[in-house]
Amino acid sequence: MPQIAPIPLAQLTTLRAGGIPARMVEARTRDELIDALREIWAAGDPWLVIGGGSNLLVGDEPFEGTVVLVRTRGIERLPAPEGRVRLRVEAGHDWDDLVAYAVAEGLAGIEAMSGIPGSAGAAPIQNVGAYGQEIVETLVEVELLDEATGEVEVVPASDLGLGFRTSVLKHHYGEVPRRSGVIVSITLELREVGHGEVPVGGVQLRQALRLEPDAAVSLRWIRDTVLATRAVKGMVLDDADPDTHSAGSFFQNAIVSASFARTLPPECPRWPLAPSVAPVTVIPLAAFDGVVPPPVSTQPDVKVSAAWLIEHAGVGKGFRLPRSRAALSTKHALALTNRGGATAAELAELARYIQQRVQSEFGLLLQPEPVLVGVEL
Structure with missing residues (x-):
């Protein structure tokens, strides 16, 4: 197993947060990747696979397991x-x-x-x-x-x-x-x-x-x-731009029922997930008694803009909590960013605050898009 000296996960994730793992493996070929994972699984160790590290928020405490860096190409x-x-x-x-x-x-x-x-x-x-x-x-x-x-x-x-x-x-x-x-x-x-x-x-x-x-x-x-x-929008990685030190959109656009969507302000952007098509009713001629049952109304679920909800809950671009090194991007209300040295705890604190504001204002709990490891919201 191609084991290397552990590197802080803050250096391997685009949110620039995360502690040092107990062990680290760098797999540069598919055989190295397969063999390493089989060995880790056989030993029963906790494990975490990292590719680009762009969809992860990892906790500040050391990861008590093996991190596998996937470096295969082709x-x-x-x-x-x-x-x-x-x-x-x-x-x-x-x-x-x-x-x-x-x-x-x-x-x-x-x-x-x-x-x-x-x-x-x-x-x-x-x-x-x-x-x-x-x-x-x-x-x-x-x-x-x-x-x-x-x-x-x-x-x-x-x-x-x-x-x-x-x-x-x-x-x-x-x-x-x-x-x-x-x-x-x-x-x-x-x-x-x-x-x-x-x-x-x-x-x-x-x-x-x-x-x-x-x-x-x-x-x-x-x-x-x-x-x-x-x-x-600050959504292309750039070491010189703290707005890109993020996991992209931290919260998912919410999928809600059509009836719930109607409770939101009409100006909130929304997109039906499927076209509303009237159902076709087929009645066998031998069973037809002259009465056609009324159509059943079916309405598709609706995707609503999380960015709009965040901003209209009073959390604008660039917002940060007092003394925190985590902030919303100055360009994009969906991106939580590390402004320099922010811990995972600071990022999680900001995420919780945003969730609470949106839920209080609109009755909707936004869900995180990145994978959270050793972090609670």
Whole structure:
């Protein structure tokens, strides 16, 4: 097992918080990754896998277990249907490097997710997405090292329970994953569109890019525009900018019932999760008695803007508690940031305050998006 001297987790996470683990392993090949995890699991040690460290808030106390750094890299082309390209990507490969590769090769499907920090192997765990694109749309399968069996299994995307920022593998706050394992590689299927201008599908992406419905642009233009948009919001990592010392959006946009959404102020941004389609009632002719039952009204759940709720609960951009080194980003109300030397306890204190303000004002408890290890809200 390629063990190295433990490094403070504050140096390995984008929130820049976290204590020193008891042990640390750096896996640079898939065999090293598999062998290390099997050995750790056989010993029964607590374990934590870190790729880019962009979706973690780790506690200040030492982690009494083994941290596995996934440093595997590589992209392999696989056979695919005509007009498509399948890419098998090692788990430790940088996500944005993968997007850059796809755009350079004229492959469409992930360009709107440019600039998202983290590794390829972490992307399916929370079904990463941005501007209307999600990995569920292009993910074919993953190679999963299953903790229960110690074997590598090819798992179709349809078996991962991919939903809004979730999967069966995600460690939600206060819950355990429905399936425990580590992704070794992911396989995506992308469309070959080349380097010319192509129509932009998806209303949310067109709105974000300020494009007309019939607009056509290149993948390169989309990537450059998304990167510039994210940079304005402090959502592209930059060592010199404390607004980027974050885990991205700390709170999830809330999914609520249509009836609850109506209790929120009408100006609160919201998006129905599915179209409201009138059900079709089929009555066999032999059973028809001249009476048609009234239709049953079904309304889809609604996604509402957590950023709007936070700001309208009186917690504005740049807010910080007295004497705290944690603050909301000055550019983006969803990002909790480390302004320099903030502890995990300070970040958690700010997160709790925001939760309490939103709940008091709107009756809604926001849920954290990052994985919390050794931290309570």
